[in-house]
Amino acid sequence: MGMTIAEKIIARAAGVDSVRAGDIHTVNLDRMMSNDGTTHLTVDMYYNKLKNPQIADVKKMVFIVDHNVPSDSAKTAGSQKKMRDFAREHGIDFWEGKGVCHQIMMEHYVCPGELIFGADSHTCTYGALGAFGTGVGCTDLLYGMVTGTSWVLVPETVRFHLAGRLPEGVYPRDLMLTIIGEIGANGVNYQVMEFDGEGAKTLSVNDRMVLCNLAVEAGAKTAIFEADEIALEYLRARGRKPKAVFHSDPDAIYAREYTFDLSKIVPVAAKPDFVDAVVPASEVCGVHIDEAFLGSCNNGRIDELRVGAAILKGRKVAEHVRFLVVPASREVYLQAMEEGLIQIFMESGAIVMNPNCSVCWGSCQGVIGENEVLISTGTRNFKGRAGHPSSKVYLGSAATVAASAVKGEICTADML
Amino acid sequence: MGKIFKFHNDLDTDQIIASQYLLLPTIDEMKVHTFESLDPEFPARVKPGDYVVGGENFGCGSSREQAPAVLKALGVQAVVAKSFARIFYRNAINIGLPVIVCKELPEAVQDGEEMELSLTEGIAKSGGREFPCTKLPEYMQQILNQGGLIASLNRRSDF
Numbered sequence: 001m002g003m004t005i006a007e008k009i010i011a012r013a014a015g016v017d018s019v020r021a022g023d024i025h026t027v028n029l030d031r032m033m034s035n036d037g038t039t040h041l042t043v044d045m046y047y048n049k050l051k052n053p054q055i056a057d058v059k060k061m062v063f064i065v066d067h068n069v070p071s072d073s074a075k076t077a078g079s080q081k082k083m084r085d086f087a088r089e090h091g092i093d094f095w096e097g098k099g100v101c102h103q104i105m106m107e108h109y110v111c112p113g114e115l116i117f118g119a120d121s122h123t124c125t126y127g128a129l130g131a132f133g134t135g136v137g138c139t140d141l142l143y144g145m146v147t148g149t150s151w152v153l154v155p156e157t158v159r160f161h162l163a164g165r166l167p168e169g170v171y172p173r174d175l176m177l178t179i180i181g182e183i184g185a186n187g188v189n190y191q192v193m194e195f196d197g198e199g200a201k202t203l204s205v206n207d208r209m210v211l212c213n214l215a216v217e218a219g220a221k222t223a224i225f226e227a228d229e230i231a232l233e234y235l236r237a238r239g240r241k242p243k244a245v246f247h248s249d250p251d252a253i254y255a256r257e258y259t260f261d262l263s264k265i266v267p268v269a270a271k272p273d274f275v276d277a278v279v280p281a282s283e284v285c286g287v288h289i290d291e292a293f294l295g296s297c298n299n300g301r302i303d304e305l306r307v308g309a310a311i312l313k314g315r316k317v318a319e320h321v322r323f324l325v326v327p328a329s330r331e332v333y334l335q336a337m338e339e340g341l342i343q344i345f346m347e348s349g350a351i352v353m354n355p356n357c358s359v360c361w362g363s364c365q366g367v368i369g370e371n372e373v374l375i376s377t378g379t380r381n382f383k384g385r386a387g388h389p390s391s392k393v394y395l396g397s398a399a400t401v402a403a404s405a406v407k408g409e410i411c412t413a414d415m416l
Numbered sequence: 417m418g419k420i421f422k423f424h425n426d427l428d429t430d431q432i433i434a435s436q437y438l439l440l441p442t443i444d445e446m447k448v449h450t451f452e453s454l455d456p457e458f459p460a461r462v463k464p465g466d467y468v469v470g471g472e473n474f475g476c477g478s479s480r481e482q483a484p485a486v487l488k489a490l491g492v493q494a495v496v497a498k499s500f501a502r503i504f505y506r507n508a509i510n511i512g513l514p515v516i517v518c519k520e521l522p523e524a525v526q527d528g529e530e531m532e533l534s535l536t537e538g539i540a541k542s543g544g545r546e547f548p549c550t551k552l553p554e555y556m557q558q559i560l561n562q563g564g565l566i567a568s569l570n571r572r573s574d575f
Contacts, residue, residue, distance in 0.1 A: 219473065389452070
């Protein structure tokens with residue numbers, strides 16, 4: 001019986017020849033990532049709940065402070081200190097202020113064929129490099145840290161065949177929001193989204209990250225692309241080698257199959273308060289905005305900053321709008337400086353901030369107030385996600401966000 | 417018997433506990449903010465033994481384990497929903513909070529009504545009616561029976 005890429009990764013991690021959807025296996029984890037959203041609780045449990053506190057393999061662990069950076073309060077600082085002290089004491093790789101966790105992981109750690117747990121729902125991003133990354137809570141993370149293992153219920157795989165090429169002015173984010181709008185917020189609950197087809201070959205690793213990152217918004221356990229030459233080139237450029245390069249077998253079993261023609265995708269927006277409330281962006285044009293956000297683990301890389309800067313060049317941010325630009329990592333930030341993008345953003349009146357999760361998670365920078373409206377390249381638009389429970393978040397591409405920041409109301413780039 | 421607190425489809429974990437409270441030092445400091453955006457009185461009104469009832473895709477969104485943890489800390493007996501998002505589901509089992517799939521009950525009951533639940537029989541009862549629940553896979557039931565994943569780890573002789 002053939003297997004999908006995801007099944008092959010689980011089989012390798014479980015040390016068995018084959019697995020089937022629905023099986024439960026004990027797996028060896030290749031890596032575990034934890035950020036400041038929950039690590040203070042993990043550390044408390046480590047010291048207070050474990051009979052025999054120990055770390056199976058410290059080299060598998062990565063701690064990243066990225067959610068509230070720099071710290072917004074004394075209590076946050078205390079929680080982050082707990083995490084920082086623990087990492088130093090145990091020799092765990094520790095990153096702080098250098099970028100959003102998934103961007104750091106992709107730049108420095110993730111390899112094809114790996115099984116990675118991250119204490120963050122968007123860990124599914126790592127499928128862009130042919131790895132199986134999935135989000136877990138802090139108890140799972142702790143168990144993995146102590147034992148080096150975990151249990152996995154093998155998920156079914158759903159195949160998304162991508163045909164054609166995205167038109168100019170339409171971005172991978174429009175494509176993924178369109179897919180989520182079509183299949184719904186639990187359209188692939190506990191399943192793997194596997195992307196393939198000729199359309200997949202037109203997408204860079206950056207583009208693939210945009211797709212995989214949002215898979216959890218359709219309920220997926222993870223999303224994955226085959227590690228092809230595009231992925232391997234990304235790895236080579238960073239001096240890394242694959243753990244294993246897997247291909248789905250021709251007779252692998254898929255729970256369902258979808259085809260999306262990339263050439264038919266148009267700019268879209270997700271309306272408040274659900275990521276699957278997706279409409280053509282033209283339907284929400286004219287909505288007054290108070291804030292715009294270009295950043296996040298979904299859409300804060302150099303590609304998106306280039307798109308935003310091209311729109312902002314020679315233009316000004318509308319007077320009543322706060323436009324937050326937040327590069328996803330220090331590497332991205334430095335590249336943007338080198339290319340003159342930061343200069344363009346600053347001259348336009350944008351607020352350029354340090355790499356972090358920022359208003360995408362609504363607890364630190366740029367939180368919005370009562371009845372305010374944000375248009376965002378962030379991951380979610382849940383009720384109150386960006387601040388006050390009565391505030392509203394629209395999701396759109398970097399182009400739509402940048403154009404809206406200029407106009408002061410939602411608009412697409414071609415309307416400027 | 418416990419009282420039902422009923423919520424909508426696609427209830428995300430940001431609504432259970434908002435981001436701005438996640439870095440507070442302890443679950444006890446967080447729990448007074450449970451469901452703040454939807455029902456600010458919830459932490460005061462919920463009593464140990466009460467139930468949270470949801471629709472489809474309960475607990476979607478963020479992997480924050482604080483979400484099931486604040487419900488457990490407030491004494492919620494179980495969450496019953498038509499379906500659960502996978503990370504919330506797994507987190508709840510791991511911390512020993514029963515999460516029960518029941519297709520019919522959420523439609524049939526109203527907020528504020530009473531219900532009871534037999535985990536061993538897999539039956540929920542409310543308003544004189546019985547509703548069959550989907551039993552947990554044995555592996556997960558064992559974790560729950562042992563009081564959660566860390567309790568089960570502490571029982572092992574090799575750790």
